Amino acid sequence: MRLNPRREGQRLSQVFVEHVREARAQQKLTQGQLAARAKLSRVYVNMLENGRASPTLATVGAIATALGLHASDMLIEAPF
Numbered sequence: 594m595r596l597n598p599r600r601e602g603q604r605l606s607q608v609f610v611e612h613v614r615e616a617r618a619q620q621k622l623t624q625g626q627l628a629a630r631a632k633l634s635r636v637y638v639n640m641l642e643n644g645r646a647s648p649t650l651a652t653v654g655a656i657a658t659a660l661g662l663h664a665s666d667m668l669i670e671a672p673f
Contacts, residue, residue, distance in 0.1 A: 603647075606648060609668055613641070613667070616662060624639050627659055633656070653668070
């Protein structure tokens with residue numbers, strides 16, 4: 594079975610966003626607070642969470658660090 598790279602990238606982005614939302618909710622952070630911690634704009638964090646932007650690896654790392662998590666864990670599918 595052959596993977597479609599574009600589809601796989603979209604799936605990983607969605608997995609990442611699910612982790613971001615869950616961790617942000619657990620820590621009771623607003624998008625603005627997370628953005629400030631990660632040194633990103635609130636608008637960009639909103640775009641990520643709403644599927645209007647795809648994170649770079651640097652962004653995955655910055656957000657994971659801001660949430661106190663490992664970047665690699667943010668890309669692993671987990672039941673939510």
